[in-house]
Amino acid sequence: MQITLAPMEGVVDHLMRDMLTQVGGFDLCVTEFVRVVELLLPKKVFYRLCPELKNDGLTPSGVPVKVQLLGQHANWLAENAVRAIEMGSHGIDLNFGCPAKTVNKSKGGAILLREPETIHQIVKAVRNAVPKEQPVSAKMRLGFDDTSLAIENAQAIADAGADSLIIHARTKVDGYKPPAYWNWIAKIKQQVDIPIVANGEIWNAADALNCQQQSHCDNIMIGRGALALPNLAKVIRGQEGHMPWVQVKDLLVKYSGYELFGDKGRYYPNRVKQWLGYLSREYTEAQELFDQIKRLRDSESILVEIQR
Known part of the structure; x- marks a missing residue:
């Protein structure tokens, strides 16, 4: 089982990543999204959101960090992906899940789940630009308005060459309202041949087990749950009890x-x-x-x- 610390804009910054990875139990962190428009961003932008790049892309406790990019322009995302890798990011993650209205209005994040072909083009451009040994992943929700394109979006990501896919088991319209539809991840998993990471509504060890069983995924990503219980990753692994x-x-x-x-x-x-x-x-x-x-x-x- 691999446990990844989720990206949460304005919440899980490099300070919180340092704190939670020192508590322990995480294998990987993903940064808050770096927003890409139509330019190659200066290095200072990457250092601001991911200071770990100055430490070989590792948190102070040694956990690798992957830069997440968000945008709609495939070629510019590819150029910025190359820069992030050259600066020390441990792979690239692409954001197709952010539900924020301001992001969606500028055609970023979850709004792209209405356009599987655009998603395919973005992932393919980034995968082709980034060295083969560097993993490219994507994070998506089950859809924007509904789940009608969930499988098609996942297939677009897989067919474009992504190494793995993280699925937040809710649509954009669902927001963060429980429940998370983990069984939908299992449906998607039957249709794509790349590793899938399950995400959404994991607050305790029982939730993690239920998520794994319903999604048919061993690997999970946790965010809000780790903020509510700082040693959640270790609790899920059975290494510790509830932090006093x-x-x-x-x-x-x-x-x-x-x-x-x-x-x-x-x-x-x-x-x-x-x-x-x-x-x-x-x-x-x-x-x-x-x-x-x-x-x-x-x-x-x-x-x-x-x-x-």
């Missing part, structure tokens, strides 16, 4: 020590509140702590409350 709140508090304190562009003061308050929102699913203490700090604006005051 006292250890979670230690992580919150450790998180305060990170700096984003040298400006810890502005970064930490908003992000720790965001993280507490996810943690509150698993820990009543997280909601209590959030209520105590929600009006605080500076890192020092928040740390005092966390360490009480």
Whole structure:
């Protein structure tokens, strides 16, 4: 079983990747998407979203990171894919799943699931441009409005030469509302001959097992579940039990020590509140702590409350 940490724009950045991979249990990380329009992006854009490129494409704890690209122009995506690989990315992932309205309006992410031929062209162009030894994957949802093109989209990705496919088992219209339709992944798996990774609504070890059984996939990707339970990957592997709140508090304190562009003061308050929102699913203490700090604006005051 391979467990991948999911890309989550504005949430799972390089700091969170560092934190969660230090907790352990992950085999691979995928970055927040790098948005490609009609130009070759400067290296600073890749370094901003994936500072791990300065560390041979690895998190500080040694977990490989793959850059994800989002866009609609096949040739420009291919050029930027080559640049990401040359800079040290461990392969390329292509985003056909983002449900954000602003992204979809500019013909990026899940909106492309209405156009299997466009998806095929993008994947083929990137696969042809990237060295064969570097894996190219794609992440998709079951569709945009419905699942009518789910199999066709998956076949377009596989036929274009992708090495693997990650499937978030909901449509764009479904958003993040439960349930995830893991059985649909199994239907797709019967029609394509590349490895598939199952994603969506995995919050605990039982969910992971149910997902594997219903999707017929060994490999999984987790995102929100890992934010709610930081050692979820190890729990799924049977290596650890539910992380105690006292250890979670230690992580919150450790998180305060990170700096984003040298400006810890502005970064930490908003992000720790965001993280507490996810943690509150698993820990009543997280909601209590959030209520105590929600009006605080500076890192020092928040740390005092966390360490009480």
